[in-house]
Amino acid sequence: MTPSYDSIASVNSNKESWNLMVRVVRLWYVKNLGSNKLPFSMEMVMVDKNGDRIHATVRRSLIYKFENDMKEGEIYNFTNFGVATNIGEYRTTKHQYKLNFQYATKVKKGADKLVSPHLYVIANPSDIFAGDYDTDYLVAIELDYDGKAYGSKHNLCIEVDLQSDVYYCLGVEEEGDSPSPAICMLQDTSKISIEDDFLNITPMTTIEALKDMKMETSLVFCGVVKVILDEDDWFYTACICHKKGYPDEKMYFCEKCNKHVVTVFPRYRLKLRIIDSTDSSTFVVFDRDGAELFKKSCSDMIDSMGPKSNGPPKELIDMVDKTFLFKVDTNVKEETRYEKSYRVKKMTDDVDVIAKFKAKYSVGECGSYE
Numbered sequence: 001m002t003p004s005y006d007s008i009a010s011v012n013s014n015k016e017s018w019n020l021m022v023r024v025v026r027l028w029y030v031k032n033l034g035s036n037k038l039p040f041s042m043e044m045v046m047v048d049k050n051g052d053r054i055h056a057t058v059r060r061s062l063i064y065k066f067e068n069d070m071k072e073g074e075i076y077n078f079t080n081f082g083v084a085t086n087i088g089e090y091r092t093t094k095h096q097y098k099l100n101f102q103y104a105t106k107v108k109k110g111a112d113k114l115v116s117p118h119l120y121v122i123a124n125p126s127d128i129f130a131g132d133y134d135t136d137y138l139v140a141i142e143l144d145y146d147g148k149a150y151g152s153k154h155n156l157c158i159e160v161d162l163q164s165d166v167y168y169c170l171g172v173e174e175e176g177d178s179p180s181p182a183i184c185m186l187q188d189t190s191k192i193s194i195e196d197d198f199l200n201i202t203p204m205t206t207i208e209a210l211k212d213m214k215m216e217t218s219l220v221f222c223g224v225v226k227v228i229l230d231e232d233d234w235f236y237t238a239c240i241c242h243k244k245g246y247p248d249e250k251m252y253f254c255e256k257c258n259k260h261v262v263t264v265f266p267r268y269r270l271k272l273r274i275i276d277s278t279d280s281s282t283f284v285v286f287d288r289d290g291a292e293l294f295k296k297s298c299s300d301m302i303d304s305m306g307p308k309s310n311g312p313p314k315e316l317i318d319m320v321d322k323t324f325l326f327k328v329d330t331n332v333k334e335e336t337r338y339e340k341s342y343r344v345k346k347m348t349d350d351v352d353v354i355a356k357f358k359a360k361y362s363v364g365e366c367g368s369y370e
Contacts, residue, residue, distance in 0.1 A: 003019075004019070005019050005020060005021040005048075005077070006018050006019050006020055007048055007050055007052065008020065008022065008046070008047070008048045008050070008052040008053065008054045008095065009050065009052045009095075011054060011083060011095070011097055011099070012083065012096070012097060013083045013084075013085075013097060013226045013227070013273065013275045013280045014226060014227045014273065015227075016273075016282070016339060017079075017080075018078075018079065018081065018083070019077070019078075019079050020046070020048065020077070020078045020079075021048065021049070021075065021076075021077050021110050021114050021115065022046035022047060022048050022054075022075065022076065022078065022115060023046065023047050023048075023073070023074065023075045023076075023115040023116075023117075024044050024045075024046055024070055024071070024072055024073065024074055024075075024076065025044075025045045025046065025047050025053065025072075025073075026043075026044065026045040026072060026092070027042070027043070027044045027070060027071070027072040028042075028043055028044075029041070029042050029043070029063075030042075030043055032060070039060065039063060040060055041057050041058060041059055041060055041063070042057070042058040042063050042066070042067060043055070043056070043057055043058075043092075044056040044057075044058075044070070045092045045093060046078075046099075047115065048115060049114060049115050049116065051116075052095070053092075053093040053095065054093055054095045054097070054098060054099060055086060055091065055092045055093050055095070055098040055099070056078075056081070056098065056099035056100070056101065057098065057099070057100050057101065058101040059100070059101070059208060059212065061212050062101055062102070062103060065103070066101060066105070066107060069107045070107060073117075074109070075109070075110035075111065075112055075114055075115050076107050076108060076109060076110055077106075077107070077108040077109075077110050078099075078105065078106070078107060079105070079106045080102060080104045080105045080106050080339070081099050081100060081101055081102055081105045082099070082100035082101075082102055082208075082211075082279045082280055082281065082339070083097050083098075083099060083100070083275075083279075083280050084097065084098055084099075084100055084207075084208070084275060084276070084277060084278055084279045084280055085097060085098075085275060085276070085277050086098040087277055088277070100208060100278070100279045102211065102339060104339065194346075194348050194350060194353060195350075195352075195353050195356070197220075197327065197346065198220050198325050198327065198348065198353055198357055199353070199356055199357060199360060202218055202219060202220045202327055203217075203219055203220065204219070204220055204221065204357075204361050205219035205220065205221050206221055206276055206277075206278040206279070207221060207223065207274070207275070207276050207278055207279040207280060207281050208278035208279040209278070210281070210328065210330065210342065211279065211281065211340070213330040213332065214332060215330065215332060216329070216330055216332050216333075217329075217330055218327055218328065218329055218330075218345060219327070219328060219330065220325060220326065220327050220328075220357075221276060221325075221326055221328070222276060222323065222324075222325055222326075222354065222357060222358065222361075222363050223274040223275060223276040223323070223324065223326060224274065224275055224276070224321060224322065224323050224324075225272050225273070225274055225319045225320055225321070225322055225324065226273050226274065226275050226280065226320065226321070227272070227273035227320065228270070228271070228272060228273075228312065228316060228317070228319065228320060229271035229272065229273055229282060230271050231311065231312045231316070231317075232311065232312065233269075233271075234268070234269065234270055234271075234312050234313075234316055235266045235267060235268055235269060235298050235301075235302070236266070236267055236269050237252060237264045237265070237266060237267075238264060238265050238266070238267045238287075239252065239254035239256070239257055239261050239264060240261070240263060240265070241254065241256050241257055242267065242287075243255065243256040243257075245261060245264045248260065252264050265298075265299065266298040266299055266302055267286070267287035267298050268285065268286060268287040268289075268290030268291065268298045268301075269284065269285075269286055269287070269290075270284065270285040270290055270316065271283075271284055271341075272284075272285065272319070272344075274326065281339060281340070281341070281342060282339065282341040282342070283326065283328060283341065283342050283343070283344050284341055284342070284343050284344065285344045285347065286343070286344075289344055289345065289346060289347060292346075293347060293349075294315050301313055301315070322349060323349070323354060324347050324348065324349050324354075325347065325348050325350075325353060325354055325357055326344055326346075326347045327344070327345045327346040327347065328342045328343065328344050328345060329342065329343050329345060330342075331343075
């Protein structure tokens with residue numbers, strides 16, 4: 001039976017499992033300006049049999065794992081990778097999303113016939129230099145020229161003589177390192193305001209940096225809720241010890257208490273797929289933080305829905321495509337071949353706090369750090 005592969009055009013952040021068969025059109029390394037030892041990242045442009053393209057990134061800490069498995073121009077089957085929003089300057093594709101390699105990403109060599117070897121999409125130079133070209137995107141051009149390169153540490157310009165008396169400057173800008181978390185001092189959290197916690201006390205991070213953390217700590221990031229996972233399973237039935245009770249013989253069995261119980265309570269357990277400009281991942285919001293977010297207990301939420309209500313509450317559905325600040329724990333201890341999930345310790349949709357956070361850390365659209 002011929003295996004089924006997802007198309008690049010269908011890639012989005014709404015699910016975790018993608019299976020691509022693509023040709024690596026371009027593969028290069030981004031220099032780390034702060035160190036000569038390791039590149040900042042390994043970058044790729046991929047194309048599938050339909051001719052659609054998408055950008056992919058292997059972060060610094062994973063280059064060793066993949067650099068010997070891939071070559072430019074070859075065909076590969078990729079599975080188990082992250083999906084992030086494709087925004088910013090000098091994008092290599094016009095796809096809405098880009099791919100981020102993870103530790104669990106799988107790479108298998110594919111047959112050459114599966115994707116066309118005709119790799120290049122050549123742009124017309126007259127279209128590019130007409131003055132109205134979208135300079136956020138990089139293109140391939142073929143030119144006969146005499147030129148020279150010059151510039152500074154952050155900018156490179158190439159003078160190109162297009163067989164005329166007119167010269168054009170093609171700008172290439174190298175960006176610095178991603179925001180990195182720091183160590184914070186422990187404080188009495190009961191006396192800390194939301195604004196102080198998110199702006200002054202807890203270090204800022206991105207989802208990509210969160211996945212790369214090797215120490216236990218708490219961090220804050222700005223992200224957008226894209227999907228409610230298991231939306232019909234947004235709460236669980238708990239024993240008085242707060243652990244889940246399993247229906248059994250018209251009662252509930254609590255594994256922690258090791259006994260059957262009659263008295264149980266509904267408690268929030270929200271599974272959210274959250275995205276920023278660097279990556280996406282799954283985050284879990286438990287009862288206390290859910291009650292604080294919705295300003296009502298899980299029991300009150302169920303009562304407000306009425307006996308004939310189907311599906312999740314409106315308050316939960318309204319979270320989709322909304323921006324929040326999230327305070328989360330790193331997940332260092334969990335070892336898994338699949339993508340990790342993270343517990344949300346605190347979250348807020350306070351517009352004033354979010355605006356101050358974005359101003360402080362230069363956060364743009366969908367949590368992009370400019």
